[in-house]
Amino acid sequence: MLLPLSFFQHDDVVEIARQLIGCSLHTLQNGVHSAGIIIETEAYAGVTDRASHAYGGRKTDRTSTMYLQGGHVYVYLCYGMHHLFNIVTADEGIPHAVLIRSLLPTVGVEVMKARRGSRAAFAKLCEGPGNLTKAMGISMWHNSMKLTEDILWLEHDKDYPQHHILAGPRIGIDYAGTDALLPYRFRLSDEALANQHD
DNA sequence: ACACCGATTATCT
DNA sequence: GATAATCGGTGTA
Numbered sequence: 001m002l003l004p005l006s007f008f009q010h011d012d013v014v015e016i017a018r019q020l021i022g023c024s025l026h027t028l029q030n031g032v033h034s035a036g037i038i039i040e041t042e043a044y045a046g047v048t049d050r051a052s053h054a055y056g057g058r059k060t061d062r063t064s065t066m067y068l069q070g071g072h073v074y075v076y077l078c079y080g081m082h083h084l085f086n087i088v089t090a091d092e093g094i095p096h097a098v099l100i101r102s103l104l105p106t107v108g109v110e111v112m113k114a115r116r117g118s119r120a121a122f123a124k125l126c127e128g129p130g131n132l133t134k135a136m137g138i139s140m141w142h143n144s145m146k147l148t149e150d151i152l153w154l155e156h157d158k159d160y161p162q163h164h165i166l167a168g169p170r171i172g173i174d175y176a177g178t179d180a181l182l183p184y185r186f187r188l189s190d191e192a193l194a195n196q197h198d
Numbered sequence: 199a200c201a202c203c204g205a206t207t208a209t210c211t
Numbered sequence: 212g213a214t215a216a217t218c219g220g221t222g223t224a
Contacts, residue, residue, distance in 0.1 A: 042216070077208055078216065079215055081218085082216095082217050084217085131218075171217090173216060
């Protein structure tokens with residue numbers, strides 16, 4: 001079932017990050033369909049979050065995408081070489097976003113391997129925010145796009161029990177001071193992943 | 199298993 | 212000119 005844009009258009013970005021675990025991310029590039037189940041996310045809570053690019057209301061050419069209405073896509077280049085994929089949430093003018101950090105590949109495994117250069121084992125194909133964008137064919141071309149059924153979209157198919165969704169601190173944001181300790185990272189438990197084939 | 203470190207460049211100060 | 216929401220290779224154990 002296609003996730004409606006209204007799913008992203010409320011103020012609780014942490015809850016959206018939690019609910020995205022178990023949904024699937026889809027791309028269509030030149031007629032080639034790729035998809036994976038979202039198994040790891042992080043919430044970035046706009047102007048009050050020191051880890052967010054929009055902390056303090058900062059609005060630049062890069063971060064202006066974050067101020068779009070929920071359901072748009074924020075892609076940026078990290079460390080000069082990795083494209084990171086986020087979903088903008090909340091109403092227009094409120095720069096909340098959810099970073100997608102890892103997927104379990106489901107559709108287009110062969111093309112994912114080709115995009116990765118056949119370096120990675122199956123379980124590692126979409127593990128990590130830089131790796132999943134490469135495997136899925138996501139680039140700056142997708143920045144500020146709206147999630148639509150023909151290019152880039154999300155679906156909700158299966159519910160996982162709440163106790164299989166684990167919360168913890170976010171990765172790689174030591175510069176954020178005490179905000180680095182907030183439990184804004186969500187991950188599907190290893191047990192749920194192991195039972196995926198049921 | 200874990201620590202260390204170089205790659206590479208748009209963005210911001 | 213410094214920084215960065217990362218990654219994979221290399222080294223040691």
